[in-house]
Amino acid sequence: MVEAVNKTILITGINGMLGCDLCHALTEKFRIVGVDLRQPVFSCSGTVIGDITDKAFVRRTIRELSPKVVIHTAAYTDVDGCENDPDTAFKINVLGTENVARACAEYGAGMVYLSTDYVFNGKKRRSYKVSDKPCPLNVYGESKLAGEIIVRSLIRNSIVVRTSWLFGPNGRNFIDTIIKAAEKNPKLKVVNDQTGSPTYTVDLAAALRRMVETVFFDRKRGYGVYHITNTGICTWYELAKEALRLRGIKAEISPISTAAAGRPALRPERSVLDNQRYITLTGTALRPWRRALKDYLKTYEQT
């Protein structure tokens, strides 16, 4: 008798910006169960409410659901918040990740861990390859890097996906903040000395689906670190200008330096990620960020 394939995927942080789009991208082919602190605001077939920093809760949930793969997106993602409260950052991003990784290892689940361009210091003039040595500048980056190290040391069948500058329909993001700010105040100042690749959560979720299918279901190899972002680069200032142009909002935006913005956490100057390993695995690259942004802004017209 052929054994039925286990098609359960557990997504931590299901209520977050990426978690919600992952649920939509995977739900047709897989049985999706979400974990989050609160009930999702959108419809998701099954959600277990709980805290990933509670080891017994995480162990019990993974034992009972027996997922084939856990996609771990839950995190403390407020970069300045992490800087001001390192204990909470390390509790959620490191201890929480360790709880998930240990339970995956104990009950035989594969794991996908979402990480960030902020594990790099941004001093490299070219794109960061997966083999480049991380060197975070802030507490958020340190905590996410510590999570990467734990996942890779505890589970052989794991993937670390670093991404950057997320925007999407389910959650607060830079684009929404800029549009709301410009509607209230037509004079804005935006940082112009940080460069990265904006990434649409809908595109990233589709890429993660392809990767999970390839690595965990078809090939059963290809574990390790990947970088996945939309194609192309810009500064926050350029991103803000393009978003307002596409929305037809007339506002005066002035470029400022990171130093002038005076944020608590240091940010990398150029944290562009080289996606080559992902392209080699799947034969596809994500589309340019400008096209993704245009699609994202269409969701404004639907609400």
Ligand SMILES: NC(=O)c1ccc[n+]([C@@H]2O[C@H](COP(=O)([O-])OP(=O)(O)OC[C@H]3O[C@@H](n4cnc5c(N)ncnc54)[C@H](OP(=O)(O)O)[C@@H]3O)[C@@H](O)[C@H]2O)c1
């Ligand atoms: N956003 C970005 O620009 C960006 C860039 C690079 C990488 N990433 C990584 O990508 C992943 C997804 O990011 P995102 O922006 O989608 O995150 P998000 O919107 O902040 O969502 C994270 C979710 O995790 C939940 N959560 C937080 N602490 C938890 C806990 N202790 N137990 C259970 N759930 C908890 C949050 O709930 P509450 O909201 O109620 O706290 C939220 O629903 C993260 O791992 C992040 O580090 C994000």
